[in-house]
Each structure stands twice: as C-alpha cells, then as structure tokens.
Amino acid sequence: MVALTKQLAPAEGYTETLLNGVTIMRSNRPLTHTQALYEPSIVIVLQGRKQGMHGGKLYVYDAQHYLVLSVPLPFTTETQASEAEPMLGIALRIDPSITAELSVAIEAEESPHSVPATLYATRLDDKLQDATLRLLEALTSPLEAKLIGPSIYREITYRVLIGEQGGSLRAAYQQGTNFGRIAKVLRRIHTQYDLDLDVATLAGEAHLSVPAFHAHFKAVTATSPIQYIKAIRLHQARMMMIRNGISAGSAAEQVGYESPSQFSREFKRQFGRSPTDEVRHLKEVMALTPATHRRENSRRTQHRYPHLRETARTLPKLAG
Known part of the structure; x- marks a missing residue:
C-alpha cells in the first residue's frame, strides 16, 4: 500500500485521484500545530502518524487506526513524518446519500443504537485494510478506477459503518435527531x-x-x-x-x-x-496536485485509439 500511495502521490501535499472524493495525502516533514479543516471524511494513514486535537480530546490516526469525521470540522493536527519515511494516507469524502442508505439497511438488521459522534479514531481491521489495498490498486488504472472504484468506495463506507465505532457514524445520519x-x-x-x-x-x-x-x-x-x-x-x-x-x-x-x-x-x-x-x-504542504495518471493515460489512449476522442467527451468526469 505504501508503494502504491507513493506512485499515486509523488509530490508532497494533496493529490487528486481518478475517483471523485478520494484524495492522497503526503508529507515529507513533521508538522506541528497545523490548523486543518476536514470535510466529513474517512482518513486512513498508511505510513507515519497524525493526531488531531478537538474539544480538549486527542485523536491518533496511524497505520493501525483510521479517523472518521461525520461533519465538516476545523481542528488542530500534528504530523509525524520524515523525508526517509513520509506520512502517506488516503482521505475518502463521506457521501451522505450512500452513508444514509447503508446506515438504514444496517440498522434494520442490528438493534443496538449508539450515540452520534462528531469524530472518532478506531482500529483498522483486516477487511477494511484489504478493501483499501484494492482501492489503491484500482486507482492506478483509469478503467478500473471508473468501473470498480465506486463499488470499492461503497464497500469501505460499509466496513466503516459496521466497524468497532461505526454505530456512532450511523447515528449521525439518522433523520430527526x-x-x-x-x-x-x-x-x-x-x-x-x-x-x-x-x-x-x-x-x-x-x-x-x-x-x-x-x-x-x-x-x-x-x-x-x-x-x-x-x-x-x-x-x-x-x-x-x-x-x-x-x-x-x-x-x-x-x-x-x-x-x-x-x-x-x-x-x-x-x-x-x-x-x-x-x-x-x-504553500507546499497544502498544495493540490491533479490526478497525473488520468492525464498520462488519456494522452496514451487517444494516441492509440483516436476514434475514442469524441466518445470520451460524453463520459462523466470522475475527478474534479
């Protein structure tokens, strides 16, 4: 996963991927007391360590723990990283409709209810780790990112919702509370x-x-x-x-x-x-890099298959 992440994000900062809502994070240096603004997200760190402070509580997310934010939230973060061992991670923006749909289906099968949580850090289990690996592999291919990337993204959302503290995220998407x-x-x-x-x-x-x-x-x-x-x-x-x-x-x-x-x-x-x-x-730490694979593979495809140029214009964009 580290090798794939380095391939997808050769530059420091944030790198867009071929799948809308999925971004790779990379830092080659330690960062202390950085003010951050996260969208509702699932943040999985693959190497290095990050910690966030909010409301007087400390949240650690590293290669064994991932972070979940159910609402848009400004908070203070610290990053442990070095040139030899950069912090590498993947952030998945939470899709409200998918999350709500899955939450309703899960709650229909599971009776226990949890208290909603603004954010939490919890252990990365084997099944979620496996789904993350498959997502990273899919993101290296424009075709796989388009055809199977969304289903893996949905699976990761499901794995988080049924995870150790997933009830807190499900509760956050209940209507009427x-x-x-x-x-x-x-x-x-x-x-x-x-x-x-x-x-x-x-x-x-x-x-x-x-x-x-x-x-x-x-x-x-x-x-x-x-x-x-x-x-x-x-x-x-x-x-x-x-x-x-x-x-x-x-x-x-x-x-x-x-x-x-x-x-x-x-x-x-x-x-x-x-x-x-x-x-x-x-400026370097928070720079946003477009998905390079999309541009490189697009040029290669159009060179080999010129008749696809017009067809490509009718396809929806997968990344901003």
Whole structure:
C-alpha cells in the first residue's frame, strides 16, 4: 500500500485521484500545530502518524487506526513524518446519500443504537485494510478506477459503518435527531460560507429555538455558531490563497468579509501568522496536485485509439 500511495502521490501535499472524493495525502516533514479543516471524511494513514486535537480530546490516526469525521470540522493536527519515511494516507469524502442508505439497511438488521459522534479514531481491521489495498490498486488504472472504484468506495463506507465505532457514524445520519439537524446546518455553512448567515435563521432551519440551537451546536462542534462560521471562512480563504494564488483582499471578499483589515486581524488570531506569512509557510504542504495518471493515460489512449476522442467527451468526469 505504501508503494502504491507513493506512485499515486509523488509530490508532497494533496493529490487528486481518478475517483471523485478520494484524495492522497503526503508529507515529507513533521508538522506541528497545523490548523486543518476536514470535510466529513474517512482518513486512513498508511505510513507515519497524525493526531488531531478537538474539544480538549486527542485523536491518533496511524497505520493501525483510521479517523472518521461525520461533519465538516476545523481542528488542530500534528504530523509525524520524515523525508526517509513520509506520512502517506488516503482521505475518502463521506457521501451522505450512500452513508444514509447503508446506515438504514444496517440498522434494520442490528438493534443496538449508539450515540452520534462528531469524530472518532478506531482500529483498522483486516477487511477494511484489504478493501483499501484494492482501492489503491484500482486507482492506478483509469478503467478500473471508473468501473470498480465506486463499488470499492461503497464497500469501505460499509466496513466503516459496521466497524468497532461505526454505530456512532450511523447515528449521525439518522433523520430527526438533534445531531442530524445540526449536521445539516454545518453542511450548509460549509458550502455557503460566503452568504450572510445569522444564528436565528440557522436555528429556524434546524427547527430549534435559539438557546437550544446554541446548546446542541456546541455539543457537536465544541464552539459557538459565530465562531464556527468565522473559522470556516478563514480556513476557506487560506485555501484559496494557497491553491489559487489570490491576494488576501480578494480571498476576504470571496468568503464574505467586507473589511480587509478585520479579515487580517482575525486571520492572524486564528492561525498565528499574517495571511502572507501563512501562505508562504504552507504553500507546499497544502498544495493540490491533479490526478497525473488520468492525464498520462488519456494522452496514451487517444494516441492509440483516436476514434475514442469524441466518445470520451460524453463520459462523466470522475475527478474534479
């Protein structure tokens, strides 16, 4: 798995794969106290070690343990890695519809119910490890990534849902619970952070009173709605500056800030550095590399089979 991961991600940072929602992570150096923003994800580390701190709790994910996040969440991470032994991992974005569908089917067969969890780290068992290996193998081939990659991705989701702490993830996708209502609001904030988001409106969308919304929101995220919205905007602005090369002023405007000076103050308070210094510090570590196999194999295929060029235009893209 380490050899396949190195092949799929020759560069440091994040590398897209041929399957939408699946990204390879690589770090050739140790990183301390890094502010991170994870989507709802399954994160499997194959070499090295990462640990995250959230709500006063420490979560370790390494070659024996994987991390699961049921909601979009900013938290602090540390990475143990070196040039000789880089940290290598694979992150699978959780698909809400697939996860909810599988959760309902599993709950129909299993009666015990668990308490929803925002995130957890748990042991990587043999069957999940085997499915991860098969996914990595499939991602080295455009045809296999397209034809069998989605089924392996679905199997990995299933393995996580029936895993040692899978009940916590299944519970997070139950309809009508307070956790589910907050999770829905978090997904909205995560995608519409540039809009005017006021707490009263968000509470109404969750069908909760404002005091109850505050209480349940903090229980899920360990912070207040206002602080969470601010953190999401700052994380998104940082990512725009790192990956799109835009200025701090432009990033501030795109995430909903009206005052560039306020943005700079809050950015430094969040990350401990000015926007310019933070971008310089993390540009390599958080760089996003497109899936190289797709481009190389596509050129090779079109050279050998020119009649496929038009057909290829009608096929859906598997990666962004």
